Amino acid sequence: MEPTSTRRDMPARLLRLLSLLQTRRQWPGAELAQRLGTSRRTLRRDVQRLRELDYAVDATTGTDGGYRLARGGRAVPPLLLDDEETVAAAIALATAAGSTPGIAEGATRALVKLQALLPARLRPQLDALGRAAAALPHRGAVPVDPARLALLAGCRRDTEVLAFDYRDRRGCSRRRRVEPYHLVTAQGRWYLIAYDPDRADWRIFRADRIADALPTRRGFTPRPLPAENPADLLARSLAEADYPHTAHLHVDLPADQVRSRLFHPVPGTVTPDGEHRCRARLTALGRRLAR
Incomplete structure (x- = not known):
């Protein structure tokens, strides 16, 4: 049986465990237990408690073994945000709700939930922003499925090769396997910047033209971008592309x-x-x- 103090500290410890699991793709068990200030046995019990709450926590094999937060659970881990991050998240949600087709409804629902949980000290800042700010929608904005963006971002985070069907500007579709690097939004559209091993070159894909995207469970080693940052690479690609009218x-x-x-x-x-x-x-x- 666990000591009384260990059981009493369990709620805070579970939140701390969830927070740590979100900061890395994988944690060695010994290091995770040390960061939590607990034993390996208590860590195993806490992981099991999270699983019973429907958080997907996988055990990993290796010399020391460890844990990682996996896809598949129905429960979304809580985000522990500081004041600056909270205000930034609210601003981003408000902007998306007013100007981003395809995710506006979901952004509005998330913003309502966030506002309901705001500490009193932050409410004046967000109230003032809501009264003073407005987003100008882009007339050429293209709707995109939020779940698709989340999948692309997840593969990028996990350095996992991504497979999908891609429809080009002529309407032709073919299967692609790429190493995803960044998502960039510009001119009302979302773009995936990725390296294509089959072509041995960098490629830029419009997210709204991607279909049947699937993680391959094959990892890759990130390569250096051929530009100072993702936005510069996208700008250069769009500027050099062929257009009917220039x-x-x-x-x-x-x-x-x-x-x-x-x-x-x-x-x-x-x-x-x-x-x-x-x-x-x-x-x-x-x-x-x-x-």
């Missing part, structure tokens, strides 16, 4: 000044043409002029 402009302003005034994040390219002039290749403007 506007080419000569502007009597420095290139940096023109880039800073562009509304869309990835409308094309701007290259210097002397100190006070530049050339702009804009796909978004080309589409509008062609209408």
Whole structure:
């Protein structure tokens, strides 16, 4: 039988265990018990209690053995957020609820739940934000299934090869197996940045064109991105892509000044043409002029 103090500390210990399991893909049992300040035997009992509460906790094999939070359980582990993270989450949910097709309804429900649990000290900040802020929907926004985004993000987190059917711009579909790296949203669309081993090159996929996505349970070693960050890689790819209509402009302003005034994040390219002039290749403007 467990000591009385151990049983008394159990609720806080279970929350701490859930929090730790979310920070790594896998924990060695000995290290996890040490972080919790408990014995390996008590750790095993706590893991079993979580399973009985429908949290999917897998035991892992190896020299020391360990545990990881797996997919499959119906219960979602609690998130332990500090004040800054809580406000950031509320802002993100409010923005998604007002401007992101496909996930707006789910974002609204999550925001209502979060607001109901907010500490009193944070309510004035969120109330002021709600009265003062509004999101402008993107006219070309494409709905995307939240479950699909969650699956893509999960494979990226677990460095797990992902398989899916992909429909290109011509409507042709084929099965792909890729190493997922990042999800980026731009111009009302979600994009998956991934490495394609079959083509030995980086590829960018629109999330709304992905279907029948499945984890393969095959891991991969992350490669360095061929850009400073994922957003730069996406911007470069979209700027260099072929479009039916493209506007080419000569502007009597420095290139940096023109880039800073562009509304869309990835409308094309701007290259210097002397100190006070530049050339702009804009796909978004080309589409509008062609209408």
